[in-house]
Amino acid sequence: MNFNFNKPQKDHYDVAIIxxxxxxxxxxxxxxxxxxxxxxxxxxxxxxGLNSFYSIxxxxxxxxxxxxxxxxxxxxxxxxxxxxxxxxxxxxxxxDLNPQRFSKIAFPGINLKFGNNFQFLESEIxxxxxxxxxxxxxxxxxxxxxxxxxxxxxxxxxxxxxxxxLSNPTLVDMLFCPLMFYGNARENDMEFGQFVxxxxxxxxxxxxxxxxxxxTMLRTVRKKLKKSGAEHCMKLGVKKIHVDSSRVESLExxxxxxxxxxxxxxxxxxPETLKLCADIKFEEPDENIxxxxxxxxxxVLNCQPLELGIEDTIIFFNDSERFTxxxxxxxxxAKSGVICMPNNYLYSDGRQLDxxxxxxxxxxxxxxxxxxxxxxxxxxxxxxxxxxxxxACKFLPVYSFSEIQKRxxxxxxxxxxxxxxxxxxxxxxxxxxxxKTKAGKxxxxxxxxxxxxxxxxxxxxxxxxxxxIANRYVLRx
Amino acid sequence: MTKDDIKSIxxxxxxxxxxxxxxxxxxxxxxxxxxxxxxxxxxxxxxxELRKQYSIEVPEADYQELASLDSCxxxxxxxxxxxxxx
Numbered sequence: 370m371n372f373n374f375n376k377p378q379k380d381h382y383d384v385a386i387i388x389x390x391x392x393x394x395x396x397x398x399x400x401x402x403x404x405x406x407x408x409x410x411x412x413x414x415x416x417x418g419l420n421s422f423y424s425i426x427x428x429x430x431x432x433x434x435x436x437x438x439x440x441x442x443x444x445x446x447x448x449x450x451x452x453x454x455x456x457x458x459x460x461x462x463x464x465d466l467n468p469q470r471f472s473k474i475a476f477p478g479i480n481l482k483f484g485n486n487f488q489f490l491e492s493e494i495x496x497x498x499x500x501x502x503x504x505x506x507x508x509x510x511x512x513x514x515x516x517x518x519x520x521x522x523x524x525x526x527x528x529x530x531x532x533x534x535l536s537n538p539t540l541v542d543m544l545f546c547p548l549m550f551y552g553n554a555r556e557n558d559m560e561f562g563q564f565v566x567x568x569x570x571x572x573x574x575x576x577x578x579x580x581x582x583x584x585t586m587l588r589t590v591r592k593k594l595k596k597s598g599a600e601h602c603m604k605l606g607v608k609k610i611h612v613d614s615s616r617v618e619s620l621e622x623x624x625x626x627x628x629x630x631x632x633x634x635x636x637x638x639x640p641e642t643l644k645l646c647a648d649i650k651f652e653e654p655d656e657n658i659x660x661x662x663x664x665x666x667x668x669v670l671n672c673q674p675l676e677l678g679i680e681d682t683i684i685f686f687n688d689s690e691r692f693t694x695x696x697x698x699x700x701x702x703a704k705s706g707v708i709c710m711p712n713n714y715l716y717s718d719g720r721q722l723d724x725x726x727x728x729x730x731x732x733x734x735x736x737x738x739x740x741x742x743x744x745x746x747x748x749x750x751x752x753x754x755x756x757x758x759x760x761a762c763k764f765l766p767v768y769s770f771s772e773i774q775k776r777x778x779x780x781x782x783x784x785x786x787x788x789x790x791x792x793x794x795x796x797x798x799x800x801x802x803x804x805k806t807k808a809g810k811x812x813x814x815x816x817x818x819x820x821x822x823x824x825x826x827x828x829x830x831x832x833x834x835x836x837x838i839a840n841r842y843v844l845r846x
Numbered sequence: 847m848t849k850d851d852i853k854s855i856x857x858x859x860x861x862x863x864x865x866x867x868x869x870x871x872x873x874x875x876x877x878x879x880x881x882x883x884x885x886x887x888x889x890x891x892x893x894x895e896l897r898k899q900y901s902i903e904v905p906e907a908d909y910q911e912l913a914s915l916d917s918c919x920x921x922x923x924x925x926x927x928x929x930x931x932x
Contacts, residue, residue, distance in 0.1 A: 403894045444866070446883035455864055456887060840890055845906065 374624055376602045382408040384843055385620055385630035387607050387645075390418025391828055392820030392835030393636035394590050398457050399839045401597035408628065409599055410620070412606025412793070417587050418636065419792050419799060419821070420828055428724075430667060430781060432791070433799075434583040435709040435728065436576035436683055438551065439569075439829040440466060440485060448574060453832045456840075463589045467714045469576040469682035474543045475764040476687050481543055485575030498540045508534035515565045520808045527564035528557075542692035547571055547685040549694040550707050550730070552826035554659045554800035556695040563805075566826055576682060578714045580722075586828065607637075610816070612648040617816050632843055636820035636835065638794055639802045639811075646813070659798025660696040662785035664733040666754050669779040670725030674710040677776070678766040679727075684708040686764040697734050701753045703760040706731035727773060729761045735785035735796040746786075754782050800826070809838045817842050847926040849919035856918045859895045863888055874915035896922075901929065 384400050386393045389411035397409045415421050420433040439450045443461055454461055471484040479497055483490035495502050511530055516522070527545075535541050545559075548567040553559045559567075579585030594601060609621040610633070619629045635642040640657040643649050670677075687705040707730040712722050741749060758770035767773060785797030794801065805824035809817040817838050825834040857869055860882070867882050878884055889909055896902040902925050904912065911921035 403898055446866075447885065451866070451883075452885070452887060455866075456891070458862070460865065836887075840887060844894060845890065 374626065376605055376624065377408045377410075377600055377622075377626070377628055379406070379408070379600075380628055382406045382600075382628065382630040384408075384632045384634060384839075385410065385628060387620075387633065387635040387642065388412075388418060388637045388820075389416040389601060389603070390636040390820055391420055391586075391590070391831040392823075392838075393418070393634065394594055395453065395457060395832040395835035396634050396636075396819055396839040397599040397601070397835075398590070398593045398597045399836055400843055401594075401599035402458070403844060405843065407597075407599040408630065409594070409601040410605050410607055410622065411601065411603050412623065413791065414604050416591060416603075417583065419788075419794070420583050420586070420831075421791070422583050422587075425781060426779065428669065428779060429582075429584065431582040431584075431711075432783070434578070434586075434828065435707065435711075435730070436469065436578055437464075437466065437586070437829065438571055438574065438576060438827045440468060440575045440577035442468075442485075449570070449829050449833050450574070453829060453836060456836045457590075457593055457832070459589055459593060463585075465579040465581070465585050465717075466577040467580060467716045469578075470680060470713045470715060472547075472576065472683040472685070473681055474546055474685045476539060476543055476546075476692075477690075479539065479543070483572060485577075487573055490572055494540065498537055501535055501537050501540050504535040505540075511561075512565050512568055515562065522562040522807065525561045527559045527561040530561050531564075538691065542687065544568075545694070546687055546692050546705065547683075547707075550685055552800055552830075553694065554661060554798065554805075554821070555803040556660055557693075560805070563824065563826065566824075566830065570827055570830065576714075578711060580716055580720055582711065583828075607645055609647050610642070610645045610813075612646060612813060615812070616814050631815065633816045634819050634835075634838060634842075635816065636818075636831075638798075638820075639804070639806055639818050639822035640795055641793055642811070642816070642818060644795070646816075649812075653795065655795075657802045657804055658795045659801050659803055660735075660796065661694070662696075662733055662735045662788055662797035662799055663730050664701055664738075664753065664757070664782065664784045665728055665730045666757055666782045667729075667780060668727045668758070668773055668777045670727065670773070670776040671778050672776050673721065673725045674712050674727060676725075677772065679710055680713065681708075682710060682713040684761075684764055686761060688760060688763060694732070696736075697732050700734055700737045700749055701757060702732045703753070703757045706757065706761055708761050708765065724778070725776070729757045731757050731760075733785050735789065735798075738784045738786045738797075739789075746784075750782050750784065754780065809834075809842070847923070847930065849923055852919045852922050852926060853915045855900070856892065856912075856915060856922075859892055859899070860884075860888075862895065863891045872915060874919075877913045878915070879913070900926070902926065 383405040386409045474481045606623045644651040709728040762770045788797035801821035819838040823834045
């Protein structure tokens, strides 16, 4: 491997940041803007971490971004998206946010549609579950009352609180389904605090997409990062965090260099960061490692999804009596999933993506995928590609998956193994550890966690996390 | 540096931090929080920008002194004066 020994330029920094994910970059921009000497270390040659893109045959595919959650119309104040724009001095126009058409939660025989206007979902629930209307208002009250500005909120079961408000198990599952798919790191249940954050970001706020997807976000953030003066080192991972009496003493880098910093922020994940610490004997499996991962298949079409009658932006589906969110017994659980049509956003100025895209996401078992040899890995991928498509197409206005396949000009698929390879997340756990640090603190005085494992979720949440941790532990000292 | 100069400095900083806010009719005696959508993160930024752009230090215990434009001017005037004197 070719290492650049001249990087980083200095031996000591005010702040070192592990990982150029969305939270690490947001923290770096803030800290450098206010004059801190910052070194951002990323072991891959691309930024974005869990939110990135790749190219095959000249075609660009997004990883992660189905939808940018937390969307509110220009002029709406006080929500997470406004906070990150202000804190990073990014103008809203740069993000080129185009709102969704509408999305739905589809269970056998029941649909709940929703859009970027919350009343739409309320009226859908009134229509499908008239006897649950009062209970739903009760749940909304619990959500309003929850103080998500608190750092150390108690770990209470969302299932328990929701059950105190709603008596219909199908409605309960229908509400949990999208929230879990879009950010829950825990099997079967979630912390009520996380439920509130996700409920607000999906239902009170909403979905949007930049015309060029995640690349627009990354370009905007990279430009700010450059301007901020933070030093960022690509293809330079941290090999070891050396510890001296409950403090990070130094960071040993993959190129053999060692640097030190007054404060270290890590967006590599909580267990992943602990694994780097020289004072901890980290053994897998560990209860902090998330068990949930996903596989995603992509069909590129020679037509717009609308031409096939598909009007929705995102469909969260479940084909069983009850919705299950847990590491599946098989390689994939194709009974539930998410269908995303990036074409179905209301792009401004009459723009539309040239090609059609349909993306299917389903829960998958990391351990099983990881244990396959190369040949079976390929054949399983092919088999599950069709299986997921067939299962999801029951919730699309097409006769069968073959109707999609007939219009398909390219396909791709990633598995939990791919996620682990490119993000470093143990077990390909996209949403990180089931236990969140919340306050961002670790067993070391000057080491903090930001991003997914601090407990804010989604792209906007991750950036807000980086900003919050930087403000709290570095700027407000 | 007059009090009016200081008020326009603070307004300029708020315009940088919150370009989405309308700053044309800010009453100097009324709390900024009551006229604008500013949260504690934004006030931290006002403090940080004062430090970055003018080397003015505002300790956390004094953040409340920045509540309105008038109180900003009263509180910051001696700090700016000390700076010019040095």
